[in-house]
Amino acid sequence: MSSLRADLEAAARIGADEHGGISRFAWTSELAQANAWLMERLAELGVEVELDPAGNVLGRWESGEGTAVLIGSHLDTVPSGGRYDGALGVVAAVDVVRRLKAEGVEPRRPVWVVSFNDEEGARFQTGMLGSRAFCGECDLADWRGRGVPEAMVEAGRDFAALPRAGRVQEVGAFLELHIEQGPVLERLGVDLGVVTAITGILGFRARFLGEANHAGTTPMEHRRDALVGAARAVLALRDAARARDDMTANVGVIAAEPGGFNVVPGAAEFTIDVRSPSPRRFGELEPFVRETLTAIADEEGLGLELAETHRKSPVELDAGLQDVLEEAAREEGATTLRMPSGAGHDAMVLAHHVPAAMLFVPSRGGVSHSPDEHTAADHCELGASVLARAVRRLVT
């Protein structure tokens, strides 16, 4: 068994839950145990190891001079998550240092391994807390309101020290290996994805207002059925996203009121999630959603309430680093696809501060955030090899 494989299996035993998945959340004993395990692996490699004030594990191979090449991902999980999401990028980063050391490489600049804390944000609905703190984006007021200080105190940590985790200025490049969490690579039979951009996400809560009426005695032409408006919105959003290759749309939550089988819905409330990795397209999404729903409301004689609930702008990844990854993949004999990421990652935080890039390996069936998450062993090894080759290129 390869060292990478052994490390993946060892990590998967930490926080294994009763559902066959893995549950490791920020400032819990499960994540602390995984961090301790990682720090032992890093210490074995002779690098400087620390748990920073934000709960990020850093393994600093201080060598040469200048800014570091940072590699890694995260060890926290969603509830009952899989063994690859985050963990693969961390153990691959360890493997890169192991390989370079075995090859006798003497980097001309530092190579740092990182496991960012709380990428998933499952415990406090925070998300990327560790990478944000590392990048100096300390949203203390928001985090305080979500129970983070209490959890840190319980774990023997100091909330007020979070800003001291900021040291992105010592980094010159960030590379993250991650599972795709989608079906594209598998379906196309491509080995690796070189990520071009991380999608922007725009969320709304929409509510059509009609008139609740008796479903038997109200003639069809006199109804103002709010659910008809919502149904038209579901289809209009789906059709628009299908017609564009740089947009997705989803309605994942819906309810009709008052909610009687024999009552015409007087109100219908639903969520909207629209995404695009293209800054131009992303800029069009808000007016598109608003105009589409307004037109439906007008045509159906409905009122409309539309509230934006969240917005994350798309982030384009570094073109030079994409070339480095693609060239490394070519040298390893791997096929690649340039593709956007439809999910968020720590790299989208880092990319605002330093050149950043991501490498995807295929997810079987596109499944993730599930115990069924799986990536073939060969693809894990290939991803780590390409990452090692890219890092060697950047530091020699």
Add this chain to the structure above:
Amino acid sequence: MSSLRADLEAAARIGADEHGGISRFAWTSELAQANAWLMERLAELGVEVELDPAGNVLGRWESGEGTAVLIGSHLDTVPSGGRYDGALGVVAAVDVVRRLKAEGVEPRRPVWVVSFNDEEGARFQTGMLGSRAFCGECDLADWRGRGVPEAMVEAGRDFAALPRAGRVQEVGAFLELHIEQGPVLERLGVDLGVVTAITGILGFRARFLGEANHAGTTPMEHRRDALVGAARAVLALRDAARARDDMTANVGVIAAEPGGFNVVPGAAEFTIDVRSPSPRRFGELEPFVRETLTAIADEEGLGLELAETHRKSPVELDAGLQDVLEEAAREEGATTLRMPSGAGHDAMVLAHHVPAAMLFVPSRGGVSHSPDEHTAADHCELGASVLARAVRRLVT
């Protein structure tokens, strides 16, 4: 103030609740009080009064020979209902006897006034229990499972005696005055509706099955979105009903699963209520719904579960009695519209056993089952006058 008006107002005070509505349910003290009030009014008119084994109030003006002309409606209500639904038909029936007696009419056949128990079925989800028992349709096993025996014991009544309420064989015709509970008469400016048929109602619980997926990483063309199927069904049913003048359709309840804003719905469950007063159209509804949803499931790559939840066949009302009501209305100078009823009524139970007909008065804004339910005083008087004229025609 007319006697009719005074009776309506007196009845509205019984069971008045804290929401400004009226709540009178089967075998409660509120309905018992209303029944007692009604029996006093009937006794004042010198007819034979009884509370039958099913809780129906009967006022029998025994005169002449042969089968009785039965007139009336119900005094039970929905929770926080209005003052006209049911009660108008009961007090109008009392008023008919009062008028005929005042005019010195000596009927050649009996005239019976009835207030059927538990038409709304609000307390036990029974519905038309009183008229069913009166017609010998005693569904004892079903009623037992809903708590009816316990409620009857508590009210000092005998559940096992329910079948003894059956005496429809003594009735030769049934006439029911009722509010429309819809907007048609008001919108057309017509005084009265002569009901041609009572709609058939077919209910389903439908469930489309797709695949839950990440709303960001799953390309649009690879999604099997169950809510898209439900949205198409909502619109297909609405469009079909709009295109036919003898059909209504409603989706009043809907939910997507797992119900995350960023998760493509793997399942979508919703109710379907389709109605038609036409026996031919009604017969087409089940295959229409099944074929429409099956086609959507096929086109969207979804599974489909479709379960019928309830079915009430349409009932055509007696053509001869419709003519009597229309002629009586003409003689009173009232305009009329032949129209189906989109809601169920005791008359649909009676119509399976004896010639039955219904007369509608306009509902302001089409509103009912609400404290805002209203019918103009002139329309109430007109309805009672036409009913009296029709009864006189049938008994002299």
